[in-house]
Amino acid sequence: MDIGIAYLGASSSSGRAELISTYDDFFGEVRWAEGRGFSGIWITEHHFSTYSASSSPLLLLARAAMLAPSLRVGTSVLVLPLWDPARLVADVSTLDVLTGGRFDLGIGRGYQPHEFLGWGRDVAGSRGRFEESVELMLRLLTEEDVTFSGDHHRVAAPVTVLPRPVQSPHPPVWMAAVSAESVRYAARHGFHLLTPAAQTVGQLAVQSQLMATALRESGRDPAEHRVSTTRYVYCGADARGRDTARREAARQLQFSSLLAGGGTPYGGNHPAVDEVDPVLVEKADELLLAGEPDAVLEQLEQLAGAGVTQVIAGFRYGDMPRELAQRSMELFAGQVLPYTKDIQAEGFWRGGGGSP
Template structure:
């Protein structure tokens, strides 16, 4: 089991001081994590709201790769329909070069309609745009003198994107594969898999069995493919700590749900619940990675039995104070990571 750190980069405000504090905390934590046994650091992509200050994840990862030379750096995820595929490949390959071949490319369709509207695009077109973008990105990463004539994207003159990928044949590719359609797409394209954040071990195992069934049906192999699960984490010896973490995870869930169902940020501030839904809090309480280091080790071992090979651990979410999340991260590194030492190898390439 490999364990990385994932950053949503939620912010309490849009002012300059808050932004400086947020990015400063991020880079200090990444530098601290460099030699603690984590496999890598991941940054999501979101736009136009305090839900996340990660509108340019590749720029943030460029500096992260510099301050933490032992960690892989990954996108979790890039929202492909918001990108020009040629620009994306150029930026990813540049990061792959300057990091010495440490990039993991996580991709997905996105789900927040206001982000699409801000780019003059329609969420209803996201699947078609995503699949066509993958076709073009595949060609750009694996071929020279690429041309392309699609419905959404065109490359009218032969192009060879430079620099070429540093990793052979290119950075590993991960897909946020939750729906049956996305899961099948990931299987047939040779991608690694990103599972649901709050899925139970039983649900994760069921999803992995579905992946294996699709692979057999389509004549594919999933041997060596990675299967990751995002988890909100709170490592503590305080018996009341898990309830605090559950409230903040529930707050994050409520904001995500609002944005997924059409809510629009006001002056850049994401919609926040006036009160925490007890049902959300109980769901989070049951599905967090939370408790003492020994308790979390046992929880991770149960997840590993479901087929998961990688956990992306989120330590800060909702309105979790930075000090509390960092204490949790330090205790996790001291008491949990040693149980999984020696499992931080490189990810599996995709497009195999």
């Protein structure tokens, strides 16, 4: 099993100094991660709120790739309906060149209405725009003299986007998918699967099985594809630290739910800790990878049993104190990470159509 590091970039304030400090902390984590055995750095894309200070993930990844030359860098995810496909292909191809072919392209439809409104888009039409963008994006990555006429995008003159990416035929594409329709779409296109932090082990098993079946139906070998999930992590024996992790993970889940409902204004900040829904605290406890190293390894093995081949680990989320997150990261890197290569989901992926 591969373990990446998620950059969530949550901030309790939209102040200039606080956001600059958030970036400084992130690049400090990138330097620390270099050479420790992590597979890569993954950054999300969000706009207009302090849920995540990651409005320009490709720029952040360009610098991260310089600071950690042994790590891959990836997006989890770019909100594809907010992008012009030609602009996106130019940027990701350039980043692939600058990193020497270390870039992973994660894409998704997005889910926060206020982000779509801010860019003059309608979230209700995101599926059609997303699928048309995928079609054009793949052509621009692999073909020359492309023209295109669709419902949302038009390329009137033949264009060849330069530079061409280093990885052939293009950087690995990962797609965020929750619904069965989206999972099948990812399989038909041969994409790797990204699953959200809010899915339980049982839900992940269903997603993985559906993906494996859809890949076989598309004439593809599931063993050549991967399933990734994001998890909040707290590695440590301290009960107080774990309780803090539960509450901060719940806060992150609650803010995400508010944004998904469109009820948070532009520039909205995280709700205060004492306002977090107790039900979400219980849910966060179920979704956390938490406890002493042996317990965390056991939880990773459960994810592998559900078909997960990669975990993108978030060590700092909500208002998690920097020192607490750092202790958790160091313990994880020293006493968990060396053993994760022995955790395999391969048997499930190569199996038949039965339950994992």
